[in-house]
Amino acid sequence: MRPRVTMAAVLREFNAPLEIEQVPLPADLPPGSALVRVTRTTLCGTDAHLWQGVLPFVGLPQVLGHEMVGEVVALGQHADRDALGRPITHGTRLVWSESVCGSCYGCTVLREPVLCADRGYGFRQRADKWPFVIGGLTQYTYVPPGAHRLVVPDAMPDTWAASAGCAVKTVLRAFANAGGVRPESTVVIQGAGPLGLVGTALARATGAGRVITIGGPANRLAIAREYGADVTISIDEVSDPDERVALVEELTEARGAELVFDFAGSPSANREGVLMCGQRGKHVVVGLAGPQAMPVPMDVVMGREIQVIGSLNGDVSDLDRSLRFLTAFRDRFDWDAMFDAPVGLSGADGAIKAMAAMTAVKAVIDPALDFEEISG
Ligand SMILES: [Zn+2]
Ligand SMILES: [Zn+2]
Incomplete structure:
Protein backbone atom coordinates (compact mmCIF):
# COMPACT_ATOMS: atom_id res chain seq x y z
CA MET A 1 0.00 0.00 0.00
CA ALA A 167 22.70 25.05 -6.22
CA VAL A 168 25.16 22.86 -8.08
CA LYS A 169 23.28 22.58 -11.36
CA THR A 170 22.75 26.36 -11.44
CA VAL A 171 26.48 26.95 -11.12
CA LEU A 172 27.36 24.36 -13.75
CA ARG A 173 24.93 25.93 -16.20
CA ALA A 174 26.27 29.42 -15.51
CA PHE A 175 29.81 28.29 -16.33
CA ALA A 176 28.55 26.53 -19.46
CA ASN A 177 26.64 29.64 -20.56
CA ALA A 178 29.83 31.64 -20.04
CA GLY A 179 31.61 29.33 -22.45
CA GLY A 180 33.76 27.81 -19.73
CA VAL A 181 36.88 29.10 -18.05
CA ARG A 182 39.97 29.89 -20.09
CA PRO A 183 42.97 28.41 -18.28
CA GLU A 184 44.90 30.96 -16.24
CA SER A 185 42.15 33.57 -16.45
CA THR A 186 40.95 35.58 -13.47
CA VAL A 187 37.50 34.60 -12.24
CA VAL A 188 35.60 36.74 -9.75
CA ILE A 189 32.83 35.04 -7.79
CA GLN A 190 30.32 37.46 -6.27
CA GLY A 191 28.66 35.77 -3.30
CA ALA A 192 29.87 33.21 -0.77
CA GLY A 193 26.60 31.35 -0.26
CA PRO A 194 26.19 27.81 -1.61
CA LEU A 195 26.26 29.02 -5.24
CA GLY A 196 29.32 31.17 -4.68
CA LEU A 197 31.14 28.36 -2.87
CA VAL A 198 30.39 25.79 -5.57
CA GLY A 199 31.31 28.45 -8.15
CA THR A 200 34.63 29.00 -6.40
CA ALA A 201 35.35 25.26 -6.50
CA LEU A 202 34.32 24.97 -10.14
CA ALA A 203 36.46 27.95 -11.17
CA ARG A 204 39.43 26.32 -9.47
CA ALA A 205 38.64 22.87 -10.89
CA THR A 206 38.32 24.18 -14.45
CA GLY A 207 41.68 25.88 -14.55
CA ALA A 208 41.24 29.49 -13.47
CA GLY A 209 44.58 31.14 -12.82
CA ARG A 210 43.21 33.32 -10.07
CA VAL A 211 39.94 33.02 -8.16
CA ILE A 212 38.61 35.98 -6.19
CA THR A 213 35.54 35.35 -4.06
CA ILE A 214 33.57 38.25 -2.61
CA GLY A 215 31.01 37.83 0.15
CA GLY A 216 30.55 37.01 3.81
CA PRO A 217 30.31 36.19 6.63
CA ALA A 218 33.80 35.03 7.66
CA ASN A 219 32.95 31.32 8.01
CA ARG A 220 31.74 31.20 4.40
CA LEU A 221 34.86 32.95 3.16
CA ALA A 222 36.95 30.38 5.03
CA ILE A 223 35.21 27.62 3.06
CA ALA A 224 35.77 29.63 -0.14
CA ARG A 225 39.51 29.62 0.56
CA GLU A 226 39.38 25.86 1.19
CA TYR A 227 37.60 25.51 -2.14
CA GLY A 228 40.38 27.31 -3.94
CA ALA A 229 39.84 31.06 -3.70
CA ASP A 230 43.23 32.76 -3.89
CA VAL A 231 41.77 35.93 -2.44
CA THR A 232 38.55 36.56 -0.54
CA ILE A 233 37.06 40.01 -0.10
CA SER A 234 34.74 40.46 2.85
CA ILE A 235 31.72 42.66 2.13
CA ASP A 236 31.58 43.42 5.85
CA GLU A 237 35.15 44.73 5.89
CA VAL A 238 35.04 46.34 2.46
CA SER A 239 31.47 47.61 2.39
CA ASP A 240 31.92 50.18 -0.40
CA PRO A 241 31.33 48.53 -3.82
CA ASP A 242 33.74 50.96 -5.52
CA GLU A 243 36.48 49.96 -3.12
CA ARG A 244 35.87 46.32 -4.03
CA VAL A 245 36.14 47.22 -7.73
CA ALA A 246 39.44 48.99 -6.99
CA LEU A 247 40.71 45.90 -5.16
CA VAL A 248 39.97 43.65 -8.13
CA GLU A 249 41.67 46.18 -10.41
CA GLU A 250 44.73 46.08 -8.18
CA LEU A 251 44.75 42.27 -8.08
CA THR A 252 44.58 42.03 -11.87
CA GLU A 253 47.33 44.55 -12.66
CA ALA A 254 44.61 47.00 -13.76
CA ARG A 255 43.37 44.65 -16.50
CA GLY A 256 40.18 43.53 -14.79
CA ALA A 257 38.75 40.01 -14.68
CA GLU A 258 37.99 37.74 -17.63
CA LEU A 259 34.91 36.35 -15.92
CA VAL A 260 32.69 37.75 -13.17
CA PHE A 261 29.85 35.59 -11.88
CA ASP A 262 27.03 37.21 -9.95
CA PHE A 263 25.91 34.57 -7.47
CA ALA A 264 25.03 37.26 -4.94
CA GLY A 265 21.90 38.91 -6.26
CA SER A 266 22.34 42.16 -4.36
CA PRO A 267 21.23 45.54 -5.77
CA SER A 268 24.83 46.62 -6.44
CA ALA A 269 26.13 43.27 -7.75
CA ASN A 270 25.64 43.79 -11.48
CA ARG A 271 27.03 47.34 -11.60
CA GLU A 272 30.00 46.12 -9.58
CA GLY A 273 30.36 42.97 -11.71
CA VAL A 274 30.52 44.91 -14.97
CA LEU A 275 33.05 47.36 -13.52
CA MET A 276 35.23 44.41 -12.42
CA CYS A 277 35.30 43.02 -15.97
CA GLY A 278 38.32 43.70 -18.10
CA GLN A 279 38.25 44.32 -21.85
CA ARG A 280 36.19 41.59 -23.53
CA GLY A 281 35.31 40.25 -20.09
CA LYS A 282 32.06 38.43 -19.36
CA HIS A 283 29.61 39.16 -16.59
CA VAL A 284 27.29 36.24 -15.91
CA VAL A 285 24.08 37.14 -14.09
CA VAL A 286 22.62 34.42 -11.89
CA GLY A 287 21.47 36.38 -8.86
CA LEU A 288 18.22 38.31 -8.60
CA ALA A 289 19.14 41.94 -8.00
CA GLY A 290 15.56 42.92 -7.07
CA PRO A 291 13.61 46.10 -7.82
CA GLN A 292 16.23 48.41 -6.28
CA ALA A 293 19.01 47.29 -8.63
CA MET A 294 21.64 49.91 -9.34
CA PRO A 295 21.99 50.85 -13.02
CA VAL A 296 24.61 48.96 -15.00
CA PRO A 297 27.03 51.34 -16.80
CA MET A 298 26.33 50.47 -20.42
CA ASP A 299 29.08 52.78 -21.63
CA VAL A 300 31.54 50.46 -19.86
CA VAL A 301 29.85 47.43 -21.43
CA MET A 302 30.32 49.05 -24.84
CA GLY A 303 33.75 50.52 -24.28
CA ARG A 304 35.30 47.29 -23.04
CA GLU A 305 33.24 45.00 -25.29
CA ILE A 306 31.88 43.23 -22.24
CA GLN A 307 29.35 40.45 -22.64
CA VAL A 308 26.54 40.32 -20.10
CA ILE A 309 25.10 36.81 -20.00
CA GLY A 310 22.02 35.59 -18.17
CA SER A 311 21.77 32.10 -16.70
CA LEU A 312 18.65 30.56 -15.25
CA ASN A 313 18.70 27.56 -12.92
CA GLY A 314 19.55 24.31 -14.77
CA ASP A 315 18.05 21.37 -16.62
ZN1 LIG B 1 17.35 27.11 -5.25
ZN1 LIG C 1 7.54 23.87 -22.28
Whole structure:
Protein backbone atom coordinates (compact mmCIF):
# COMPACT_ATOMS: atom_id res chain seq x y z
CA MET A 1 0.00 0.00 0.00
CA ARG A 2 1.35 3.40 -0.82
CA PRO A 3 0.80 6.45 1.40
CA ARG A 4 -2.23 8.65 0.65
CA VAL A 5 -1.18 11.48 2.95
CA THR A 6 2.08 12.95 4.12
CA MET A 7 3.25 15.09 7.00
CA ALA A 8 4.71 18.32 5.68
CA ALA A 9 5.95 21.71 6.87
CA VAL A 10 3.43 24.05 5.27
CA LEU A 11 3.89 27.75 4.59
CA ARG A 12 0.52 29.37 5.32
CA GLU A 13 1.62 32.92 6.01
CA PHE A 14 4.80 34.73 4.95
CA ASN A 15 7.32 35.33 7.73
CA ALA A 16 5.29 33.13 10.08
CA PRO A 17 6.24 29.72 11.50
CA LEU A 18 5.70 26.76 9.16
CA GLU A 19 2.80 24.53 10.21
CA ILE A 20 3.44 20.82 10.53
CA GLU A 21 0.33 19.24 9.10
CA GLN A 22 -1.07 16.43 7.01
CA VAL A 23 -1.26 17.08 3.26
CA PRO A 24 -2.97 14.75 0.79
CA LEU A 25 -0.97 12.90 -1.86
CA PRO A 26 -2.36 12.16 -5.35
CA ALA A 27 -4.75 9.20 -5.14
CA ASP A 28 -3.91 8.12 -8.70
CA LEU A 29 -0.51 8.32 -10.28
CA PRO A 30 -0.69 9.49 -13.93
CA PRO A 31 1.61 7.86 -16.51
CA GLY A 32 5.18 9.05 -16.12
CA SER A 33 4.78 10.24 -12.53
CA ALA A 34 6.31 8.89 -9.33
CA LEU A 35 5.91 9.15 -5.61
CA VAL A 36 9.04 9.27 -3.48
CA ARG A 37 9.93 9.22 0.19
CA VAL A 38 12.14 12.24 0.76
CA THR A 39 15.41 11.13 2.36
CA ARG A 40 16.99 14.59 2.48
CA THR A 41 16.16 18.17 1.56
CA THR A 42 18.72 20.95 1.50
CA LEU A 43 17.60 24.56 1.67
CA CYS A 44 18.55 27.28 -0.76
CA GLY A 45 18.54 31.05 -0.34
CA THR A 46 15.43 31.14 -2.53
CA ASP A 47 13.52 29.13 0.09
CA ALA A 48 14.26 31.90 2.57
CA HIS A 49 13.13 34.53 0.04
CA LEU A 50 9.93 32.57 -0.61
CA TRP A 51 9.27 32.31 3.12
CA GLN A 52 9.78 36.07 3.49
CA GLY A 53 7.26 36.70 0.69
CA VAL A 54 9.62 38.74 -1.49
CA LEU A 55 8.58 36.80 -4.59
CA PRO A 56 5.07 38.15 -5.17
CA PHE A 57 3.72 35.37 -7.40
CA VAL A 58 3.71 32.68 -4.72
CA GLY A 59 0.33 31.14 -3.86
CA LEU A 60 -0.31 29.91 -0.32
CA PRO A 61 -0.49 27.44 1.30
CA GLN A 62 2.54 25.65 -0.07
CA VAL A 63 5.30 23.21 0.78
CA LEU A 64 8.74 24.80 0.29
CA GLY A 65 11.98 23.07 -0.64
CA HIS A 66 13.27 22.40 -4.14
CA GLU A 67 16.54 20.56 -3.47
CA MET A 68 15.71 17.03 -2.46
CA VAL A 69 16.49 13.39 -2.98
CA GLY A 70 14.17 10.49 -2.31
CA GLU A 71 13.43 6.81 -2.72
CA VAL A 72 10.65 5.63 -5.00
CA VAL A 73 7.60 4.27 -3.19
CA ALA A 74 5.25 4.15 -6.19
CA LEU A 75 5.44 4.62 -9.94
CA GLY A 76 2.89 5.57 -12.60
CA GLN A 77 2.98 3.71 -15.90
CA HIS A 78 5.98 4.32 -18.16
CA ALA A 79 8.06 5.72 -15.30
CA ASP A 80 10.48 2.82 -14.99
CA ARG A 81 13.51 4.51 -16.65
CA ASP A 82 15.56 7.57 -15.78
CA ALA A 83 16.74 10.20 -18.26
CA LEU A 84 19.72 8.02 -19.13
CA GLY A 85 17.63 4.88 -19.62
CA ARG A 86 18.59 3.25 -16.33
CA PRO A 87 15.90 1.19 -14.59
CA ILE A 88 13.82 2.71 -11.77
CA THR A 89 12.01 0.44 -9.36
CA HIS A 90 10.62 0.57 -5.84
CA GLY A 91 13.36 1.91 -3.56
CA THR A 92 15.50 3.49 -6.30
CA ARG A 93 17.09 6.71 -5.06
CA LEU A 94 16.34 9.62 -7.39
CA VAL A 95 16.91 13.28 -8.04
CA TRP A 96 14.85 15.11 -10.66
CA SER A 97 14.58 18.43 -12.40
CA GLU A 98 11.60 20.78 -12.57
CA SER A 99 8.92 19.45 -14.90
CA VAL A 100 8.57 20.81 -18.42
CA CYS A 101 5.58 20.81 -20.77
CA GLY A 102 7.43 19.49 -23.82
CA SER A 103 5.29 21.47 -26.27
CA CYS A 104 6.06 25.20 -25.87
CA TYR A 105 8.50 27.33 -27.89
CA GLY A 106 11.22 26.97 -25.22
CA CYS A 107 10.81 23.20 -25.09
CA THR A 108 10.49 22.50 -28.82
CA VAL A 109 12.13 25.22 -30.93
CA LEU A 110 14.81 26.43 -28.51
CA ARG A 111 15.10 22.97 -26.90
CA GLU A 112 15.99 24.61 -23.59
CA PRO A 113 13.99 23.10 -20.72
CA VAL A 114 14.84 26.01 -18.40
CA LEU A 115 12.97 28.29 -20.81
CA CYS A 116 9.77 26.18 -20.72
CA ALA A 117 6.73 28.45 -20.47
CA ASP A 118 5.13 26.05 -18.00
CA ARG A 119 8.09 24.94 -15.91
CA GLY A 120 7.03 23.16 -12.73
CA TYR A 121 8.78 25.26 -10.14
CA GLY A 122 7.76 24.24 -6.64
CA PHE A 123 6.58 27.73 -5.72
CA ARG A 124 3.83 27.41 -8.34
CA GLN A 125 2.26 24.47 -6.50
CA ARG A 126 -0.33 25.23 -3.83
CA ALA A 127 -0.73 22.57 -1.14
CA ASP A 128 -4.54 22.71 -1.43
CA LYS A 129 -4.61 21.98 -5.15
CA TRP A 130 -3.81 18.69 -6.92
CA PRO A 131 -1.13 17.21 -6.85
CA PHE A 132 -0.62 19.06 -3.52
CA VAL A 133 3.06 18.58 -2.88
CA ILE A 134 6.06 18.71 -5.21
CA GLY A 135 8.35 20.41 -2.68
CA GLY A 136 10.90 18.99 -0.27
CA LEU A 137 9.74 19.85 3.26
CA THR A 138 7.62 16.74 3.45
CA GLN A 139 7.88 13.02 4.11
CA TYR A 140 6.63 12.10 0.65
CA THR A 141 6.52 14.11 -2.52
CA TYR A 142 5.10 13.81 -6.02
CA VAL A 143 7.36 13.76 -9.08
CA PRO A 144 5.36 15.08 -12.06
CA PRO A 145 5.50 13.30 -15.44
CA GLY A 146 7.53 16.03 -17.17
CA ALA A 147 10.24 16.03 -14.48
CA HIS A 148 13.32 14.28 -15.86
CA ARG A 149 14.86 12.09 -13.20
CA LEU A 150 18.25 10.57 -12.52
CA VAL A 151 19.28 7.57 -10.46
CA VAL A 152 21.70 8.71 -7.73
CA PRO A 153 25.03 6.85 -7.55
CA ASP A 154 25.10 4.56 -4.50
CA ALA A 155 28.20 6.13 -3.01
CA MET A 156 26.82 9.67 -3.05
CA PRO A 157 25.59 11.11 0.26
CA ASP A 158 21.97 12.33 0.31
CA THR A 159 22.97 15.91 1.07
CA TRP A 160 25.22 16.17 -1.97
CA ALA A 161 22.57 14.70 -4.25
CA ALA A 162 19.91 17.05 -2.88
CA SER A 163 22.08 20.13 -3.37
CA ALA A 164 22.67 19.15 -7.00
CA GLY A 165 18.96 19.87 -7.51
CA CYS A 166 19.41 23.64 -7.48
CA ALA A 167 22.70 25.05 -6.22
CA VAL A 168 25.16 22.86 -8.08
CA LYS A 169 23.28 22.58 -11.36
CA THR A 170 22.75 26.36 -11.44
CA VAL A 171 26.48 26.95 -11.12
CA LEU A 172 27.36 24.36 -13.75
CA ARG A 173 24.93 25.93 -16.20
CA ALA A 174 26.27 29.42 -15.51
CA PHE A 175 29.81 28.29 -16.33
CA ALA A 176 28.55 26.53 -19.46
CA ASN A 177 26.64 29.64 -20.56
CA ALA A 178 29.83 31.64 -20.04
CA GLY A 179 31.61 29.33 -22.45
CA GLY A 180 33.76 27.81 -19.73
CA VAL A 181 36.88 29.10 -18.05
CA ARG A 182 39.97 29.89 -20.09
CA PRO A 183 42.97 28.41 -18.28
CA GLU A 184 44.90 30.96 -16.24
CA SER A 185 42.15 33.57 -16.45
CA THR A 186 40.95 35.58 -13.47
CA VAL A 187 37.50 34.60 -12.24
CA VAL A 188 35.60 36.74 -9.75
CA ILE A 189 32.83 35.04 -7.79
CA GLN A 190 30.32 37.46 -6.27
CA GLY A 191 28.66 35.77 -3.30
CA ALA A 192 29.87 33.21 -0.77
CA GLY A 193 26.60 31.35 -0.26
CA PRO A 194 26.19 27.81 -1.61
CA LEU A 195 26.26 29.02 -5.24
CA GLY A 196 29.32 31.17 -4.68
CA LEU A 197 31.14 28.36 -2.87
CA VAL A 198 30.39 25.79 -5.57
CA GLY A 199 31.31 28.45 -8.15
CA THR A 200 34.63 29.00 -6.40
CA ALA A 201 35.35 25.26 -6.50
CA LEU A 202 34.32 24.97 -10.14
CA ALA A 203 36.46 27.95 -11.17
CA ARG A 204 39.43 26.32 -9.47
CA ALA A 205 38.64 22.87 -10.89
CA THR A 206 38.32 24.18 -14.45
CA GLY A 207 41.68 25.88 -14.55
CA ALA A 208 41.24 29.49 -13.47
CA GLY A 209 44.58 31.14 -12.82
CA ARG A 210 43.21 33.32 -10.07
CA VAL A 211 39.94 33.02 -8.16
CA ILE A 212 38.61 35.98 -6.19
CA THR A 213 35.54 35.35 -4.06
CA ILE A 214 33.57 38.25 -2.61
CA GLY A 215 31.01 37.83 0.15
CA GLY A 216 30.55 37.01 3.81
CA PRO A 217 30.31 36.19 6.63
CA ALA A 218 33.80 35.03 7.66
CA ASN A 219 32.95 31.32 8.01
CA ARG A 220 31.74 31.20 4.40
CA LEU A 221 34.86 32.95 3.16
CA ALA A 222 36.95 30.38 5.03
CA ILE A 223 35.21 27.62 3.06
CA ALA A 224 35.77 29.63 -0.14
CA ARG A 225 39.51 29.62 0.56
CA GLU A 226 39.38 25.86 1.19
CA TYR A 227 37.60 25.51 -2.14
CA GLY A 228 40.38 27.31 -3.94
CA ALA A 229 39.84 31.06 -3.70
CA ASP A 230 43.23 32.76 -3.89
CA VAL A 231 41.77 35.93 -2.44
CA THR A 232 38.55 36.56 -0.54
CA ILE A 233 37.06 40.01 -0.10
CA SER A 234 34.74 40.46 2.85
CA ILE A 235 31.72 42.66 2.13
CA ASP A 236 31.58 43.42 5.85
CA GLU A 237 35.15 44.73 5.89
CA VAL A 238 35.04 46.34 2.46
CA SER A 239 31.47 47.61 2.39
CA ASP A 240 31.92 50.18 -0.40
CA PRO A 241 31.33 48.53 -3.82
CA ASP A 242 33.74 50.96 -5.52
CA GLU A 243 36.48 49.96 -3.12
CA ARG A 244 35.87 46.32 -4.03
CA VAL A 245 36.14 47.22 -7.73
CA ALA A 246 39.44 48.99 -6.99
CA LEU A 247 40.71 45.90 -5.16
CA VAL A 248 39.97 43.65 -8.13
CA GLU A 249 41.67 46.18 -10.41
CA GLU A 250 44.73 46.08 -8.18
CA LEU A 251 44.75 42.27 -8.08
CA THR A 252 44.58 42.03 -11.87
CA GLU A 253 47.33 44.55 -12.66
CA ALA A 254 44.61 47.00 -13.76
CA ARG A 255 43.37 44.65 -16.50
CA GLY A 256 40.18 43.53 -14.79
CA ALA A 257 38.75 40.01 -14.68
CA GLU A 258 37.99 37.74 -17.63
CA LEU A 259 34.91 36.35 -15.92
CA VAL A 260 32.69 37.75 -13.17
CA PHE A 261 29.85 35.59 -11.88
CA ASP A 262 27.03 37.21 -9.95
CA PHE A 263 25.91 34.57 -7.47
CA ALA A 264 25.03 37.26 -4.94
CA GLY A 265 21.90 38.91 -6.26
CA SER A 266 22.34 42.16 -4.36
CA PRO A 267 21.23 45.54 -5.77
CA SER A 268 24.83 46.62 -6.44
CA ALA A 269 26.13 43.27 -7.75
CA ASN A 270 25.64 43.79 -11.48
CA ARG A 271 27.03 47.34 -11.60
CA GLU A 272 30.00 46.12 -9.58
CA GLY A 273 30.36 42.97 -11.71
CA VAL A 274 30.52 44.91 -14.97
CA LEU A 275 33.05 47.36 -13.52
CA MET A 276 35.23 44.41 -12.42
CA CYS A 277 35.30 43.02 -15.97
CA GLY A 278 38.32 43.70 -18.10
CA GLN A 279 38.25 44.32 -21.85
CA ARG A 280 36.19 41.59 -23.53
CA GLY A 281 35.31 40.25 -20.09
CA LYS A 282 32.06 38.43 -19.36
CA HIS A 283 29.61 39.16 -16.59
CA VAL A 284 27.29 36.24 -15.91
CA VAL A 285 24.08 37.14 -14.09
CA VAL A 286 22.62 34.42 -11.89
CA GLY A 287 21.47 36.38 -8.86
CA LEU A 288 18.22 38.31 -8.60
CA ALA A 289 19.14 41.94 -8.00
CA GLY A 290 15.56 42.92 -7.07
CA PRO A 291 13.61 46.10 -7.82
CA GLN A 292 16.23 48.41 -6.28
CA ALA A 293 19.01 47.29 -8.63
CA MET A 294 21.64 49.91 -9.34
CA PRO A 295 21.99 50.85 -13.02
CA VAL A 296 24.61 48.96 -15.00
CA PRO A 297 27.03 51.34 -16.80
CA MET A 298 26.33 50.47 -20.42
CA ASP A 299 29.08 52.78 -21.63
CA VAL A 300 31.54 50.46 -19.86
CA VAL A 301 29.85 47.43 -21.43
CA MET A 302 30.32 49.05 -24.84
CA GLY A 303 33.75 50.52 -24.28
CA ARG A 304 35.30 47.29 -23.04
CA GLU A 305 33.24 45.00 -25.29
CA ILE A 306 31.88 43.23 -22.24
CA GLN A 307 29.35 40.45 -22.64
CA VAL A 308 26.54 40.32 -20.10
CA ILE A 309 25.10 36.81 -20.00
CA GLY A 310 22.02 35.59 -18.17
CA SER A 311 21.77 32.10 -16.70
CA LEU A 312 18.65 30.56 -15.25
CA ASN A 313 18.70 27.56 -12.92
CA GLY A 314 19.55 24.31 -14.77
CA ASP A 315 18.05 21.37 -16.62
CA VAL A 316 18.51 17.62 -16.36
CA SER A 317 21.77 17.83 -18.32
CA ASP A 318 23.16 20.28 -15.77
CA LEU A 319 21.81 18.06 -12.99
CA ASP A 320 23.56 15.02 -14.44
CA ARG A 321 26.83 16.92 -14.76
CA SER A 322 26.37 18.11 -11.15
CA LEU A 323 26.29 14.54 -9.84
CA ARG A 324 29.39 13.78 -11.88
CA PHE A 325 31.20 16.93 -10.74
CA LEU A 326 30.49 16.30 -7.05
CA THR A 327 31.76 12.74 -7.44
CA ALA A 328 34.82 13.57 -9.55
CA PHE A 329 36.12 16.17 -7.09
CA ARG A 330 35.08 14.53 -3.83
CA ASP A 331 38.70 14.19 -2.72
CA ARG A 332 39.68 17.73 -3.70
CA PHE A 333 36.75 19.60 -2.11
CA ASP A 334 35.21 18.89 1.27
CA TRP A 335 31.59 19.22 0.13
CA ASP A 336 30.36 18.36 3.62
CA ALA A 337 31.79 21.66 4.85
CA MET A 338 28.74 23.39 3.30
CA PHE A 339 26.09 21.40 5.11
CA ASP A 340 24.62 21.85 8.57
CA ALA A 341 23.69 18.85 10.70
CA PRO A 342 20.28 17.55 9.62
CA VAL A 343 17.12 18.47 11.53
CA GLY A 344 13.62 17.00 11.22
CA LEU A 345 10.58 18.63 9.62
CA SER A 346 9.81 20.26 12.94
CA GLY A 347 13.18 21.98 12.67
CA ALA A 348 12.50 23.24 9.13
CA ASP A 349 11.19 26.50 10.48
CA GLY A 350 14.40 27.28 12.34
CA ALA A 351 16.41 26.08 9.35
CA ILE A 352 14.70 28.54 7.00
CA LYS A 353 15.28 31.35 9.48
CA ALA A 354 18.95 30.35 9.70
CA MET A 355 19.15 30.59 5.90
CA ALA A 356 17.47 33.99 5.96
CA ALA A 357 19.90 35.20 8.66
CA MET A 358 22.82 33.56 6.78
CA THR A 359 23.90 31.72 9.93
CA ALA A 360 23.65 28.45 7.96
CA VAL A 361 25.43 27.92 4.64
CA LYS A 362 23.13 25.09 3.73
CA ALA A 363 20.52 23.83 6.15
CA VAL A 364 19.59 20.15 5.89
CA ILE A 365 16.24 18.49 6.61
CA ASP A 366 15.76 14.78 7.20
CA PRO A 367 11.99 14.16 7.51
CA ALA A 368 12.60 10.72 9.04
CA LEU A 369 14.06 12.35 12.15
CA ASP A 370 10.61 13.15 13.48
CA PHE A 371 8.24 11.18 11.25
CA GLU A 372 8.50 7.48 10.58
CA GLU A 373 7.64 5.93 7.27
CA ILE A 374 3.89 5.60 6.72
CA SER A 375 2.82 2.12 5.75
CA GLY A 376 -0.64 1.69 4.36
ZN1 LIG B 1 7.54 23.87 -22.28
ZN1 LIG C 1 17.35 27.11 -5.25
